[in-house]
Amino acid sequence: MASLRDLGLSEYEARAYRALLNTGPTTAKELSRASDVPMGRIYDVLNSIEQYNLVRTQTASRPKKYVAVEPSTALDRLLDDKKRELAEKADQYESIVDDLSDELDAADPVEEQFWTAAVGPEETIDLFLERLAAADQSIIMVAADPVPQRDMRTVGDDVLATLEDALDRGVSVDVLMTRRLVNSLSENVGERYRTTLQARDDFDVRTSEEVTGSFNLLDDSEVCIPVSYTHL
Structure with a gap:
């Protein structure tokens, strides 16, 4: 209560x-x-x-x-006080994140090979979006047909939002995909592309029916490869 x-x-x-x-x-x-x-x-x-x-x-x-x-x-006054307090905390946390980002980014990178994997549709998408969000310079995406286990309309919206964030921080994005994959995406993705992304010099999308596999190259140094599997 x-x-x-x-x-x-x-x-x-x-x-x-x-x-x-x-x-x-x-x-x-x-x-x-x-x-x-x-x-x-x-x-x-x-x-x-x-x-x-x-x-x-x-x-x-x-x-x-x-x-x-x-x-x-x-009650309105108490609510206003709480909103003001939460807004101040949000500003405080954003400042902390900015300070920590500068501090952590300043650390010397460790040059060592590393690979990881995710199993399951949700885990795979979460890892994929995380890696897209980590890109600093470039994203190259090559995508073949839709993955049956995934809701491509929802996934497409999430990926597009992550790519837009990447573009806003100066990352170039190049995408090559099949027409079948394009048709599986939501109307929102098509609308955002036509009204916002199509005219950008740092965003390029092409289609080809010759694409038979999928992979993503991030910053010319990290590769993300989706692997389909079936239960025996």
């Missing part, structure tokens, strides 16, 4: 606000009794929810009285 604590309030703060909704204008002492918040903590709690703009005060009265802000307004 949802609670005010999910929006950032402490247990005492949530109790105090709920109690204020029931009591109406009240003093700190009366609120302490109504909310079961210890008297030694009630002023700190009231100051805290006042900073959240969840209460209004009547300073002219002696002792000072407090009244709760209407729930719809209070």
Whole structure:
């Protein structure tokens, strides 16, 4: 069940606000009794929810009285605070990623052969997209017929999005494929190609019925080869 604590309030703060909704204008002492918040903590709690703009005060009265802000307004304010907090964290994490990217990219590369493999449609596509996203200079794709085990319309959308990201960071992309494979792709892929990619000098697509195999060459140094298999 949802609670005010999910929006950032402490247990005492949530109790105090709920109690204020029931009591109406009240003093700190009366609120302490109504909310079961210890008297030694009630002023700190009231100051805290006042900073959240969840209460209004009547300073002219002696002792000072407090009244709760209407729930719809209070919840909107808590939600806005959370959104602002998440936006700040997102900016912070993006800054950390930028700093770490610069630091990690500055490391000397290890010149050693390495190969890996993925088994299964989802794992294979995930690895393929990961390697496309790692390209720094060039991507050459040669693709024959569609793979029966894959939803080529969905795969095509994912691959196109990854290729667009690569183009935006300065990677050239050359694609050679069969007409049959082109026809298996989604309408969105065709539309994006016609409206956005066709005019780009760093993106070239050609078709040929002479293509009989599939492979991908990344940065002239890494090869990705799909291998079909059947269960015996």
